[in-house]
Amino acid sequence: MTISLQFTNVTVTDVDESIAFYSGALGLDVQNDVGSGGHRWVTVGSQAQPGLGIVLSTPYAGRSQADGDALQELLTKGVLPLLVFRTDNVDAMFEAVRASGAEVLQEPMDQQWGPRDCAFRDPSGNTVRISQTPAA
Template sequence: MNIALQYCHITVNDPDESLAFYRDALGLEARNDVASGGFRWVTLASPTQPDLEIVLSEPHAGRSQADGDAMQALLTKGVLPNIVFSTDDVDGAFERVRSSGAEVLQEPIDQPWGPRDCAFRDPSGNMVRIQQAAKA
């Protein structure tokens, strides 16, 4: 039996604003843009991992009012789980994302546990980290 991760969900306030960040600043490819019940689900993928898609959706999309309100509160507080991307050029990735106007949380540094990484906030306040494996 084979098993693989297919979707990773990121809750966002504005799919258009977030699409610009994940597509234009990070370089992901837009795959699907589906509207249903007044909400949108946008999927993106990296050309290097075409079978793994990131789904951007609003807090109330596909959820009850109470659950959507709870998700919105967590998103507003900035405490939803972060997402970590890997790259072979963290400094280049940092410059590309910074030039998009994204909020910088951490410039590239060598971490004591190995990778070189940096961090940003996406337009909704989610923490996005980008790391490069330590050189052997």
């Protein structure tokens, strides 16, 4: 018996702005774009991890008004869980993402626990870290 992660959700304020960031700046592929009831769920992913999708949706997509309000409040505060991506060249990825106009939180640096990483905010305020495993 095996198990693997198929989807994870990132709550965003504007799906189209988020597509521009996750697809344009990070280079992920748009895999699916589904609309229902005035909401959209857009799945992005990487060819490096086939079968894993990141679903971008607004706080109210598929949720009650109360749950959407609570999620919107957390998104506005910038306290939703962060995403950590891995790359083989964090410095080049940093330059590409910075060139997109994304808010830089941390320039590339070597962390004492091993990886070299950097951090940005996506257009909705979510923290996105990009990590490079140290050479062996």
